[in-house]
Amino acid sequence: xTTKITIITGGLREPSSTxxxxxxxxxxxxxxxxxxxxTVESSFVELRPLGHAIIDAMFSGFPAEPLEEAFGTVADAxxxxxxxxxxNASFSGLFKSFFDVLPEETLSDMPVxxxxxxxxxxxxxxxxxxxxxxxxYLHAIVSSRGxxxxxxxxxxxxxxxxLRDRIDAAAADYARLVRGCGPxxxxxxxxxxxxxxxxxxxxxxP
Amino acid sequence: xxxxxxxxxxVGDVTPDPTTGSAPTEAERIRATVTVARKAEEVGxxxxxxxxHHNPPFVPSSPTTLLGFIAAQTExxxxxxxxxxxxxxxxxKIAEDFSVLQHLSGGRTDVMLGRGNTGPVYPWFGQDIRQxxxxxxxxxxxxxxxxxxxxxDWEGKLRSPLQGFTLAPRPLDGxxxxxxxxxxxxxxxxxxxxxxxxxxxxxxxxxxxSHTRKMVEMYRKRFAHYGHGTPESAVVGLGxxxxxxxxxxxxxxxxxxxxxxxxVYGHGPSLEEFTSQTPLTVGxxxxxxxxxxxxxEYAGDYxxxxxxxxxxxxxxxxxxxxxxxxxxxxxxVLRKEFAVGRSPEAPAAPTHRSLLRERDExxxxxxxxESG
Numbered sequence: 007x008t009t010k011i012t013i014i015t016g017g018l019r020e021p022s023s024t025x026x027x028x029x030x031x032x033x034x035x036x037x038x039x040x041x042x043x044x045t046v047e048s049s050f051v052e053l054r055p056l057g058h059a060i061i062d063a064m065f066s067g068f069p070a071e072p073l074e075e076a077f078g079t080v081a082d083a084x085x086x087x088x089x090x091x092x093x094n095a096s097f098s099g100l101f102k103s104f105f106d107v108l109p110e111e112t113l114s115d116m117p118v119x120x121x122x123x124x125x126x127x128x129x130x131x132x133x134x135x136x137x138x139x140x141x142x143y144l145h146a147i148v149s150s151r152g153x154x155x156x157x158x159x160x161x162x163x164x165x166x167x168x169l170r171d172r173i174d175a176a177a178a179d180y181a182r183l184v185r186g187c188g189p190x191x192x193x194x195x196x197x198x199x200x201x202x203x204x205x206x207x208x209x210x211x212p
Numbered sequence: 213x214x215x216x217x218x219x220x221x222x223v224g225d226v227t228p229d230p231t232t233g234s235a236p237t238e239a240e241r242i243r244a245t246v247t248v249a250r251k252a253e254e255v256g257x258x259x260x261x262x263x264x265h266h267n268p269p270f271v272p273s274s275p276t277t278l279l280g281f282i283a284a285q286t287e288x289x290x291x292x293x294x295x296x297x298x299x300x301x302x303x304x305k306i307a308e309d310f311s312v313l314q315h316l317s318g319g320r321t322d323v324m325l326g327r328g329n330t331g332p333v334y335p336w337f338g339q340d341i342r343q344x345x346x347x348x349x350x351x352x353x354x355x356x357x358x359x360x361x362x363x364x365d366w367e368g369k370l371r372s373p374l375q376g377f378t379l380a381p382r383p384l385d386g387x388x389x390x391x392x393x394x395x396x397x398x399x400x401x402x403x404x405x406x407x408x409x410x411x412x413x414x415x416x417x418x419x420x421x422s423h424t425r426k427m428v429e430m431y432r433k434r435f436a437h438y439g440h441g442t443p444e445s446a447v448v449g450l451g452x453x454x455x456x457x458x459x460x461x462x463x464x465x466x467x468x469x470x471x472x473x474x475x476v477y478g479h480g481p482s483l484e485e486f487t488s489q490t491p492l493t494v495g496x497x498x499x500x501x502x503x504x505x506x507x508x509e510y511a512g513d514y515x516x517x518x519x520x521x522x523x524x525x526x527x528x529x530x531x532x533x534x535x536x537x538x539x540x541x542x543x544x545v546l547r548k549e550f551a552v553g554r555s556p557e558a559p560a561a562p563t564h565r566s567l568l569r570e571r572d573e574x575x576x577x578x579x580x581x582e583s584g
Contacts (some may be wrong), residue, residue: 065480067397068419070489196399200430203400206349207407 009044009184011035012083016053016090016101017123024123025052027155028089030170031121034177035087035184042185049083051076053100060100063107073107081112081192085184086146088137089121092129092154096136097122105140111193113146119180120152130154149183151176215560216550218543219259220252220535221294221451221518224272227525230473235525241271242278244528248521249282251532253289255539258561261294261324261518266333269475276309283317290563291317294415294451294518295326295394298355299347300337302371307358307379314384319564324392324413324449325352327401343370345400352404359388387571390562392449392516395427402427406434406446411562413449414511417520418477420489424450425510432512444557449516450507453492455526456537460495466530467494474524497541504542505549513558517546 013032017024028050036046053060059073069077080086090101105113120137122129133152141148153176159169222245228235236244249260260282262272272278279291291313296306306323314321327348334341350368357364358379367373383389392411395401396419405412412431416424432443440446455470457463464483471483471494486492493503504517519538522531560566 062481062485066418066477066486068423068489070481070485071420074422196426196430199399200403200434203345203349203403204407206345207404 007044009039009046009085010083011046011048011085011087012051012079013048013087014051014053014080016098018054018091023160024089024091027121027123027153028087030173031087031089031119031153031177034173035119035181038177038181039184042181049079051079053104057100060103060107064103069107077108077112080108084190085117086113087119087121092122092124092132095129096132105144109195111195113141113144114193116146116190117149117180117183117187118146119149119176123155125157127156127158147183147187149180151179216547217258217516217561218546219257219261219518220521221261222248222522223263224265224270225523226269226271227475229525229527230469238271245278246282247528248531250285251535253286255535256543257289257539259290259292259516259518261292263294264297266336267330276313280313280316283313283320290320290322292322293324295324297328298325298351299327299344300333300339303351303355303358307355310389311379311381311383314389315381319384322390322392324394326394346370348404359383384564385568387564387567390567397423399427399430402431403434406431407438409435409438409440411447411449415451416491417451417453418490421510428511442557444512444555445559447559447562448511448514449518450511450514451518451520452504453520454500455494456497456500456534458496460499463494463496470524470526497537500542501545504546508550513555515559515561
């Protein structure tokens with residue numbers, strides 16, 4: 007069975023600690039799913055190159071081609087890993103904006119693994135008070151355990167062993183969730199709208 | 213001849229000219245709209261359509277008043293809307309207004325229905341925005357019957373019932389105005405148009421070709437599904453948006469401040485991005501011709517092409533120059549080129565005269581069948 011995982015990563019710098027965390031989360035999830043017999047196909051959606059397109063979509067109401075492609079990559083996934091830097095006690099504005107323009111219902115019933123990076127571990131609850139409510143609102147199925155990584159985690163003497171344990175534990179939970187949910191069906195808002203109209207037109211008619 | 217119609221549609225916005233900071237008064241804007249419509253006829257265009265808005269900075273809140281005034285000053289051009297709000301206008305009033313306009317204009321009337329995209333309008337007219345789609349369906353069902361049945365008994369969920377109601381005046385020659393359903397991005401509208409075998413207008417000025425293709429394809433397929441004919445025989449209209457100068461660099465230089473500050477897309481994508489992603493063409497008449505001919509590649513052979521010219525604060529003088537270029541250099545070429553290789557199944561754009569002819573032929577056929 008092929009499992010498609012899309013990783014959305016909102017880091018702004020190069021190299022980006024957010025991307026580094028996203029890479030490690032992807033690798034851990036891949037290991038878990040592969041061990042369980044899945045073939046994993048991963049695609050990364052980096053938000054920085056889409057920054058202008060995201061704001062343009064907000065203003066114009068439609069996505070430019072690269073952004074539309076990114077929407078497709080998310081919609082076609084069986085699971086999403088979403089990683090953001092923590093800014094001012096929340097997700098970054100760019101990260102939020104991406105989900106603000108993502109077509110409605112894209113994340114419905116989508117297993118989501120959350121990740122965030124920040125300067126200090128004092129921000130770690132950003133996963134719970136910012137990311138989880140948004141994904142719940144979007145009707146995603148959010149994995150119980152997310153991964154928060156502070157600068158200290160990347161700099162620790164033990165080569166991030168503690169972080170690695172947290173990533174592995176979160177990946178194990180998430181892999182079970184993805185397998186339990188099975189292949190994700192892409193929503194067709196266009197077809198659903200037309201079908202609803204067809205039903206309405208057909209009602210009360212001879 | 214292709215039987216294709218070319219025309220313009222106006223939003224009726226009062227927008228300050230970003231190069232001078234001055235805005236026309238409402239009176240000036242309304243007068244300018246009339247001047248633009250008369251000019252459209254003068255340069256040989258087939259259709260003038262006005263939007264309907266009920267809040268500043270827009271002026272066309274009473275489209276049939278405006279169109280009636282234009283009808284009195286024109287001879288040939290078809291008067292239409294873009295769009296008439298089927299949700300918030302009472303269907304009885306729509307039926308009356310357009311019937312009168314038909315009689316006054318000698319049949320130069322059709323109508324494009326839409327849901328509108330301004331939420332607050334609903335309560336202004338006593339309607340519930342949460343019922344937008346059911347209102348569309350119910351109101352349109354009633355409107356059709358008012359135009360087609362002499363005495364209407366009607367009962368729905370969202371409007372008081374009618375008992376023994378007769379529309380006055382009856383539609384001209386007993387032929388209801390042809391109905392287009394306009395949509396920017398709502399598949400429900402394409403489905404509605406297909407269900408009734410009406411025209412479908414994809415207002416694709418803010419929307420990339422890939423989406424317009426999807427909407428038109430779906431409409432054509434469903435048109436056939438509902439038994440109105442082949443997909444190619446469905447009636448399709450498209451929007452477009454152009455700014456021209458003989459030299460394309462001049463067009464870009466002159467239009468850029470208007471684009472950059474336009475209320476609808478200003479401060480978003482660049483002019484270059486927008487022109488590559490949407491039907492907007494800023495350049496020479498030849499570039500407009502090339503891009504417009506390309507619409508056929510994804511919409512098929514279609515019936516009506518409307519351009520948006522008078523918006524974003526462009527001065528009247530400039531708009532009239534645009535109309536000269538459109539009428540003299542663009543539309544004659546489009547008429548000729550669109551005829552080349554046009555599918556024999558693609559119908560001509562419906563007009564009052566063509567609908568009357570079809571009705572008479574049908575009656576003759578029926579009479580013959582009965583007597584034979």
